[in-house]
Amino acid sequence: MAAKYTKGIAGIWLEEAQILKATRKVRESGFTKFEAISAYPIHGMEEAAGIKRSWIPYVAFTMGLAGLAGGLALTYWTSAVNWAVNVGGKPFFSLPAFVPIMFELTILLSALSSVGALFYACGIPRMDPPVIDPDLSCHKFAIFIPHNDNGYDEAKIESMFKELGATEVKKTEY
Amino acid sequence: MMKRSPLVLGNKTLKDVTDDICAPVERFPSKGWVGMFLGAKTLLLFYIGILASVVGVGIGLLGVNSPVFWGTMIVTFVFWIGIGHAGTLISAVLFLFRQKWRTSVARTAEAMTVFAVMTAGLFPLLHTGRPWLDYWLFPYPNQRGPLWVNFRSPLLWDVFAVSTYATVSMVFWYIGLVPDFATIKDRAKNKLRRTVYGALSLGWRGTAKNWSHYEMVYLLLAGLSTPLVLSVHTIVSFDFAVSNLPGWHTTIFPPYFVAGAIFSGFAMVVTLMTLVRIGFPEFKNYVTLDHMEVMNKIIMTTGMLVGYAYASEFFIAWYSGNQYERFVFINRAFGPYGWSYWIMVSCNTIFPQLFWFRRFRRSIPVMFVVSILVNIGMWFERFVITVTSLHRDFLPSSWGMYAWSWFDTGVLVGSFGMFLTLFLLYLRLFPAVSIAEVKPVLHVGYDDKGGHH
Numbered sequence: 001m002a003a004k005y006t007k008g009i010a011g012i013w014l015e016e017a018q019i020l021k022a023t024r025k026v027r028e029s030g031f032t033k034f035e036a037i038s039a040y041p042i043h044g045m046e047e048a049a050g051i052k053r054s055w056i057p058y059v060a061f062t063m064g065l066a067g068l069a070g071g072l073a074l075t076y077w078t079s080a081v082n083w084a085v086n087v088g089g090k091p092f093f094s095l096p097a098f099v100p101i102m103f104e105l106t107i108l109l110s111a112l113s114s115v116g117a118l119f120y121a122c123g124i125p126r127m128d129p130p131v132i133d134p135d136l137s138c139h140k141f142a143i144f145i146p147h148n149d150n151g152y153d154e155a156k157i158e159s160m161f162k163e164l165g166a167t168e169v170k171k172t173e174y
Numbered sequence: 175m176m177k178r179s180p181l182v183l184g185n186k187t188l189k190d191v192t193d194d195i196c197a198p199v200e201r202f203p204s205k206g207w208v209g210m211f212l213g214a215k216t217l218l219l220f221y222i223g224i225l226a227s228v229v230g231v232g233i234g235l236l237g238v239n240s241p242v243f244w245g246t247m248i249v250t251f252v253f254w255i256g257i258g259h260a261g262t263l264i265s266a267v268l269f270l271f272r273q274k275w276r277t278s279v280a281r282t283a284e285a286m287t288v289f290a291v292m293t294a295g296l297f298p299l300l301h302t303g304r305p306w307l308d309y310w311l312f313p314y315p316n317q318r319g320p321l322w323v324n325f326r327s328p329l330l331w332d333v334f335a336v337s338t339y340a341t342v343s344m345v346f347w348y349i350g351l352v353p354d355f356a357t358i359k360d361r362a363k364n365k366l367r368r369t370v371y372g373a374l375s376l377g378w379r380g381t382a383k384n385w386s387h388y389e390m391v392y393l394l395l396a397g398l399s400t401p402l403v404l405s406v407h408t409i410v411s412f413d414f415a416v417s418n419l420p421g422w423h424t425t426i427f428p429p430y431f432v433a434g435a436i437f438s439g440f441a442m443v444v445t446l447m448t449l450v451r452i453g454f455p456e457f458k459n460y461v462t463l464d465h466m467e468v469m470n471k472i473i474m475t476t477g478m479l480v481g482y483a484y485a486s487e488f489f490i491a492w493y494s495g496n497q498y499e500r501f502v503f504i505n506r507a508f509g510p511y512g513w514s515y516w517i518m519v520s521c522n523t524i525f526p527q528l529f530w531f532r533r534f535r536r537s538i539p540v541m542f543v544v545s546i547l548v549n550i551g552m553w554f555e556r557f558v559i560t561v562t563s564l565h566r567d568f569l570p571s572s573w574g575m576y577a578w579s580w581f582d583t584g585v586l587v588g589s590f591g592m593f594l595t596l597f598l599l600y601l602r603l604f605p606a607v608s609i610a611e612v613k614p615v616l617h618v619g620y621d622d623k624g625g626h627h
Contacts, residue, residue: 075325
């Protein structure tokens, strides 16, 4: 996937509590396109960054239903329409016997489509995205504000980051 | 408020966690690992040889014959599928119940699931005797007229259940690994490592939006895997329960099989975790004695569940008034295969009772021995169900014995070679504890100043 990266400015923090506070502040300052980066999911981050609840469950539910209907259609059409064979006097449309197939296909489609949706939502897979700091996947935290965000002003952002306890401020692309 | 004991010992910082868990992946393998790997690999090569003979000559090499048409292949298939269940249980069910202790063991348990299901999956395919025609098991449009698979057969439900289970557990495991691959990539010192782990991490960036979606998908997969894991062994039990054979035709089979699967799976997790703790001492801070103790409690509980099932089968055999049913169960305990029944009963219901005592629950040598006994017992449980029900049926004229050959032994022992080879490779190449999941629970059990409660 060809990826486009934007230039911007990033601040780096060392404490979980500080990054939460900083994220809240950045959001209150009117920025909307910023990214908060961490090595693990942080409790309370969604609220601080103003992230809406993920839409992936809708995909999972819809595709689960599709799997269920697909399982019913497959078993019904093959066993009762296309190749109706009398197996021990059982009805051609033996619904209880088809339940396991329908169930498994529900789970399969739902699970695979939610992973597909995750890939779409996160823009992965992509090769070698820019790394602001290799320690961000270990013990450091960062906020990245892209140059095209509302009221982008490098000097102001830098001083805001410093005020919020950032140990480092970098001009970078992400 | 109840005091909690720490989930991770040693007052670790975030960086310590990454360093500790990445260490086995980044350093040169120890002599112990190489020794075990060569042993496992030799066993795998032997297994490949055995399977090649069985495929080349035919399954007549195994002891299956009239009247015992299901033998080692099916027994060992059910055994390995059962082993897989603890992994999904730890990673999915305990996740839904917000059991934070699962984070330290979930990754390895899931790896165990994936490898156990891979090992198991081969057996039914080879048991068909003509594995090159196994694609007939799948419903696909074909040139033989409107010829479809029989969806009313439990054997076909099994195809769907096992392949769905294999796919979903692999995806669940991999999704959990993605952020940790990104961590290893960022620490990589050479280009090859950076490229390989970079590709495996799919370009994961760890932004708050990514994590938000990621956590939702993880929850969804856990929610979907939970009924899935129950369905898989239920459907495996249908392979038996839906037939009319005394000893198989039992309504207790689905819950009994699921309980047995969890029982044997947890025993295998304990066996492997004791070995991992010995091989990689840094993991002792993550997989603590508290973790092992909780798993031993689960082994004891599910051990009593299967014990209850054994008793209840006997009771129903008597209470049903069905003479064939009664005969099968008396024959099972006191007939020619009585020895296997008593191995099963003693390994599965007696030895796990040791875990009533805290001292044994927390003793590594005791739990190691008991977990192995449980696995032996659970293999024999499947042997008892399959072989003893088949060798004596309605007509004495059709009675016979299972002609166990050394190929049966080879298949059974060799399958451990495959499983262990995969597992040992996993321990060296993948982070064996979930880095991203352990970090948020680091503070559990510590007060603000970093001391224990």
